[in-house]
Amino acid sequence: MADFIDFYFDFSSPYGYLASTQIDNLAADLGRTVNWCPILLGPMFKATGSAPLADIPLKREYGLHDFARSADLFDIPYQQPSDFPIGTVTAARVTVWLRGHDMALAGKFAKRIYADYFASGLDIREPTVIHAAASDLGISISDLDVAVNDQAIKDQLKADVAAAMERGVFGSPFIFVDNEPFWGFDRLAYIRLWAQKHNI
């Protein structure tokens, strides 16, 4: 859909978090809004024979340094989570559920959960943390609890991850503008250059 920027992200991805703080502005500058697409990197890392940056010798040290430095260079609040990376399937399912009926609300929830994890030091696997975020955004806790246990939502997330991989997504953040793929927080600047060159 031409009005969207497709923003694929895993809630345990530091560069995904950094991008989540900038993507609304970038989309607005391009006359778009954000299509918030939660994914899970686990199945993607299997396909590429890859692993979380923090699990790879040499890259781990650099990565931990670069996460915080990148945040600092762009004036984004950042606090390295002590438990990292973690499984984020519940937050992803909530976002899948929300995007089914209110994309803007899904975006607000995603940004809040990301900030909870990477800026506020909260454990976003905890139902209390998910509930607090939802409650602050006026989302019904009881509806949310039903949704995260709904087989249709679980299946939808799996299908979304499979479709993303089919489309070429293998990391987070991964962004499409008119089917042009961009991987990484550092590609936000490239998107602006690319859009200029293509009169978008």
Add this chain to the structure above:
Amino acid sequence: MADFIDFYFDFSSPYGYLASTQIDNLAADLGRTVNWCPILLGPMFKATGSAPLADIPLKREYGLHDFARSADLFDIPYQQPSDFPIGTVTAARVTVWLRGHDMALAGKFAKRIYADYFASGLDIREPTVIHAAASDLGISISDLDVAVNDQAIKDQLKADVAAAMERGVFGSPFIFVDNEPFWGFDRLAYIRLWAQKHNI
């Protein structure tokens, strides 16, 4: 050495090539010159359990697209080599030899060889290609032929690669400014931001 930017690169690295066209200007803007440090990614990929981007499912397609697109966005000539990646030990040895007595000349040679491979479609494993580059830069072909077969030069390159890994280098390009590490062509912009923040 505070007057240098340390620029680690593998001659088969597209992002290393792209960076080689910009690094002199970046260094000059920071009041530095470039310390040209050829490396070989093979041993580094072994240490990190990684592989050339072009050998990884999903990443390959994206990588080939992003090499050319990145070049285009920064107006750098680029032509994807058909034989890629390749072993580049000879060009690396020549650069090791040159940097031992003339760093500026080593830089000129490195930039020429990179452009031969990624812009002119030449096979930089070929002695004729190496010789032509050297000849155009006023480098003695007979001295060069002795140097690339000199055990001391071979050992020096191995030692340089080991020392680079010891310092945390695991990819190309990899740049240090005052021991601050930056990985990737996309980090050139970050170096400028970082230098501003640190009054360099």
